[in-house]
Amino acid sequence: MGLTGGVASGKSSVSALLREAGVTVIDADLLAREVVEPGTPGLAQVVEEFGDHLLTADGSLDRVALGRLVFADKSARRRLEAIVHPLVYERIAALEAQLAPGELVVHDIPLLVENDRAGDFDAVLVVDAPEEVQVERMVRDRGWSAGDARARIAAQVARERRLAAATVVIENTGTREDLRHRVSEVLEELRGEEREGRAPH
Structure with a gap:
């Protein structure tokens, strides 16, 4: 559903x-945050695409700065989605594979x-x-x-x-x-x- x-x-x-x-509730927003946590390939791809100025002092993603960037620029938003969405779908598929049949x-x-x-x-x-x-x-x-x-x-x-x-x-x-x-x-x-x-x- x-x-x-x-x-x-x-x-x-x-x-x-x-x-x-x-x-069982699979939260897309939560997964979107998880796939760009420090140390993940997703965060590395975001930094490669947009620059390390989007990192905070502790190495995590500065979501406020990223939000300002992508909501002001449709092209940037599409580039971000091209990184994050496949990773989220991969996590969803992995979670669904753990479900009992018919759950x-x-x-x-x-x-x-x-x-x-x-x-x-x-x-x-x-x-x-x-x-x-x-x-x-x-x-x-x-x-x-x-x-x-x-x-x-x-x-x-x-x-x-x-x-x-x-x-x-x-x-x-x-x-x-x-x-x-x-x-x-x-x-x-x-x-x-x-x-x-x-x-x-």
Whole structure:
């Protein structure tokens, strides 16, 4: 299954609840950080491509400086992705090879819809919240201004497009317990359909 959601939608909370329920969750962002840790071939390739000025004093990648570079330059972003993405896919394949046959696995991918990956999965779980709720959370929890929060939302794929890619929508507008209950419902449905050999809907 693929899992995605807009900024401050609660995707990370759903990911954590799935793990609590014993589901294997493969986090693409986490793997993307792991493949460029100090001493990895990935970091060596990034330094070779972009220069050692992107290293901090302890030899790790300066993610803030790299972020400034690649978000201002599409060519640089594509060059970085050409290094990181194959390494991430290699790690995903290795993790999937360790799974038991038929085991339910969820891939946590923030840019699943942006990268047209919906067709790669048996089901796509989209965590959804209205824009006003997203803005309220970013202002309250991250200390952002409302303007910055709206700009971040505007920079992402439209909510309508994300929902159109969903096999299952997990609405997250209530309490943590409401979300836990909804995740449990979704898991029960997915596992039931998996046992019956039907595609989730």
